[in-house]
Every structure is written in structure tokens, then in C-alpha cells.
Amino acid sequence: MNDENSNRPSQADAEAAVRVLLRWIGEDPQRSGLGKTPARVVSAYLDWFDGYQQDPVALLGSSFQAVADYSRIVTLRDIEFSSHCEHHMAPMIGRVHLAYLPDKRLAGISKLVRVVEAYAHRLQVQERF
Numbered sequence: 001m002n003d004e005n006s007n008r009p010s011q012a013d014a015e016a017a018v019r020v021l022l023r024w025i026g027e028d029p030q031r032s033g034l035g036k037t038p039a040r041v042v043s044a045y046l047d048w049f050d051g052y053q054q055d056p057v058a059l060l061g062s063s064f065q066a067v068a069d070y071s072r073i074v075t076l077r078d079i080e081f082s083s084h085c086e087h088h089m090a091p092m093i094g095r096v097h098l099a100y101l102p103d104k105r106l107a108g109i110s111k112l113v114r115v116v117e118a119y120a121h122r123l124q125v126q127e128r129f
Contacts, residue, residue, distance in 0.1 A: 014042045048084060051121030059114045063105035075099040076109060079116050086123035094126075 009017075015038035019029040027034060079096040096116050100107075 011042055014045070015039055018042065049121055049123070051118045054118040054121070056115045056118050059118055060107050060111050063107050063111075065105065070102055070106070073099050073101050074106065076112055079113055081116055081120035083120040083122070083124045083126075085126050087125075089123065092124070092126050 018038035018041045022029040022034060022037065029035075029038065076098045077095075079098065080093070081096055082091060082093045084090065085092055098112055098116065
């Protein structure tokens with residue numbers, strides 16, 4: 001989780017940056033159809049990259065008491081995700097397979113999926129997948 005929010009630009013600063021990019025590609029940010037684009041882009045980025053505002057450990061929350069001597073590996077397969085490449089911020093999709101050996105507690109399946117989603121909502125190196 002990013003605790004350096006004091007260095008985080010404001011929403012107005014982010015929207016201004018989008019207007020700069022629009023001008024940079026040769027567009028007029030004031031033309032009809034683009035007036036609300038900076039706010040829409042910033043809103044999309046807030047959604048796509050909200051994983052930086054989430055604590056994966058806290059997402060696990062409460063867990064279940066494991067049955068005595070539980071020695072099986074818990075496996076979740078084919079958890080679909082969408083993320084963005086950290087090199088170009090281009091969208092990417094994939095599937096995650098997750099496995100762990102519980103000690104004394106079991107995490108709920110939905111909580112494990114939330115952890116995957118939190119990490120997917122951060123920039124990734126696609127070659128890691």
C-alpha cells in the first residue's frame with residue numbers, strides 16, 4: 001500500500017496532465033467530444049489502479065480454523081484478471097493459479113480472489129505471469 005499520499009498529485013493536476021497528453025498527440029482538448037475526457041481518464045485510472053490503495057494482508061481479514069492436521073494444498077485455478085504493463089501501461093489479461101499449504105488457518109476463497117484483484121490493479125511486469 002502506498003503511504004506517500006502527500007506526494008500524490010491532485011485530481012485537477014491529473015486532469016491537466018491528460019490535457020497535456022491530448023495536445024501532445026495533436027488533439028485539441030477543448031474540441032467537442034473531448035471536454036470531459038480528462039475527468040473520465042482520471043476516473044478510469046482511479047478504478048484501474050486502486051490496488052495501490054488496498055492492503056492485501058487486510059483483505060485476507062478473518063480466516064477459518066483449519067481441521068486438525070490439515071495437510072492438503074489448497075489450490076485455486078483459472079482466476080481471471082486484467083492489469084496493466086508497467087513498461088507501457090498497456091492493458092493485459094491473464095489467469096492466475098494460486099496454491100498454499102495452510103498451517104492453522106484457512107483463508108476463504110473470495111478473500112484470496114480479492115488479493116489477486118488488488119495486485120492486478122497495480123502495474124505489473126507481464127513476463128512474470
